[in-house]
Amino acid sequence: MRVFVTGATGFVGTAIVQELISAGHKVLGLARSETSAEKLIAAGAEVHRGDLEDLESLRTGAAVSDGVIHAGFIHDFTRFAEVCKVDEIAIATIGEVLMGSNRPFIVTSGSALVSPGKLATEEINSPFNPAWPRASEQAADALVAMGVRAAVVRLSPSVHGSEDRHGFVPILVNVAQEKGLSAYIADGNNRWNAVHRLDAARLFRLALEHATPGARYHAAAEESITVKSIAEALGKALNLPVKSISPDAAAAHFGWFAQMAGIDCPTSSAWTQNNLKWQPTHDTLLEDIKGGVYTN
Numbered sequence: 001m002r003v004f005v006t007g008a009t010g011f012v013g014t015a016i017v018q019e020l021i022s023a024g025h026k027v028l029g030l031a032r033s034e035t036s037a038e039k040l041i042a043a044g045a046e047v048h049r050g051d052l053e054d055l056e057s058l059r060t061g062a063a064v065s066d067g068v069i070h071a072g073f074i075h076d077f078t079r080f081a082e083v084c085k086v087d088e089i090a091i092a093t094i095g096e097v098l099m100g101s102n103r104p105f106i107v108t109s110g111s112a113l114v115s116p117g118k119l120a121t122e123e124i125n126s127p128f129n130p131a132w133p134r135a136s137e138q139a140a141d142a143l144v145a146m147g148v149r150a151a152v153v154r155l156s157p158s159v160h161g162s163e164d165r166h167g168f169v170p171i172l173v174n175v176a177q178e179k180g181l182s183a184y185i186a187d188g189n190n191r192w193n194a195v196h197r198l199d200a201a202r203l204f205r206l207a208l209e210h211a212t213p214g215a216r217y218h219a220a221a222e223e224s225i226t227v228k229s230i231a232e233a234l235g236k237a238l239n240l241p242v243k244s245i246s247p248d249a250a251a252a253h254f255g256w257f258a259q260m261a262g263i264d265c266p267t268s269s270a271w272t273q274n275n276l277k278w279q280p281t282h283d284t285l286l287e288d289i290k291g292g293v294y295t296n
Contacts, residue, residue, distance in 0.1 A: 002026040003208065004065035006052060006090070007072030007108075008045065009036040011164055012155070015201035016071055017043050023205055028065055030057065030072065052090045062097040067104040067208050070094060075166055077256060084134045091136060095143035095150060104149050104211035106204060107140040111154040111193060111218060111267040112260065119223070120267040122216045126154075132259075137216075144214045151211040153204055155219050157265060158194040158230075160288045168192075169285070171257050172234060173294050182235035183245045183253055188228025190264035193220040196282035206276040218269035221280030227261065233289040 003020055007013035008029030017027050017040070027045035030052075031037040037047045050057020052072050062068050070091060074083040091107055098105050113129055114120035126137050140150040158168050176182040195203075200219040207217045228244075235242035250258040272278055283291065 001066035002028060002064070004028045004030070004048065004061040004068045005045075006030045006058070006068075006070045009039045010071065011167065012159055012197055012200055013071040014039070014043070014163075015161075015197045016069060016204045017045050019198075019201040019205045020208075021045065025205075028061060030061060052086055055089070055093045058090055058093045059097050062094045065103070067106075068094055068098065069106045069204055069208060071108050071204070073108070081133050088135045088139045091139040092142070095139075095146070095148045098148050098150075099143075099146055102149050104151070104208050105140075105143065106207050106211060107136050107150060107152050109134070109136040109152050109154045109216075110157070111220060112157045112263055112265045114154065114265070114267070117264050118266075120218070120265065122218055122268075122271045141214065149211055149213050151207055151213065151215040151217065153200075153207050153217045153219055154267075155200060156193045156195045156221075156267065157260065157263070158192055158285050159197050159200055159219070160194060160285050160293070161197040161282070162293055164197070164294070168260060169230070169234075169289070169294055172230065172261070173238065175254055175257070176234055176238055176240055179253060181241045181243050182231045182238060183243050184228045184231040185245060185247055185250050185258075185262045188231060188244060189226050190262060191224045191226055191266045192230070192263075193223050193265060193267040194225055194285040195219045195221040195280065196284075196288070198282050199280040203272070203276065203278050206278055210276055217272045217276065218267055219272075220267040220269040221282075222284055223268050224266040225285060229286065230289070233286050234294070237289055237292065237295040
């Protein structure tokens, strides 16, 4: 099928484009710059000019495609509420074009806030959090109610691998280098989940091909990794001391990232693996850290 991909030249999107083309699909990638367009052409994809705030470009891209993967997001945390609204409007705009066609629409979300403190599973609906106002899943659900074949892929807090420059682990690396130590909060036993970007890309492709309206698919190859173990691996890789800091000191140390550094979000992908026959095969997060992916 011909697949319209937003975020097609990003860290995850690039891998999705490669996965789709390798599986025999054609890709129409959204590009807002000449550099992005050249990257898509080199990958073997078609170029569609526009961006997430150019709603007409989203409409025309969706209209000429057999399915859509929305992997794009404006990663500007200085105006987070604003870019979350841009994301919500983009999803609604694409969905309106797909209405009544049975063409699949895969929307990207995250697993971190689905069920903090408890194992998140696919049947749990992610509550809207005003403090973290990304409404991707609610926008997808609204489309499903109108007959759109929309489903959600929830990405792990750490989608890792080579060329990761803006994810959660690079943030931890930057903080550690700035502060001169690799820190975790309290006992550090709060848990993240993780997935290699190539495993995540394969999941997006499978979700597109077998989308069940309203389904949540978990891109979680590892359901539970303590933040302490991540901090220890980074400390060793960066040759920095590793230290526990108190919850009261977390904001001063991590800044806006303190909430994510302290969140406990183990996540199961058992249902996803069973239903989509998805089997992660690439390196784990700690293997990537120990292998120098984030420090070389």
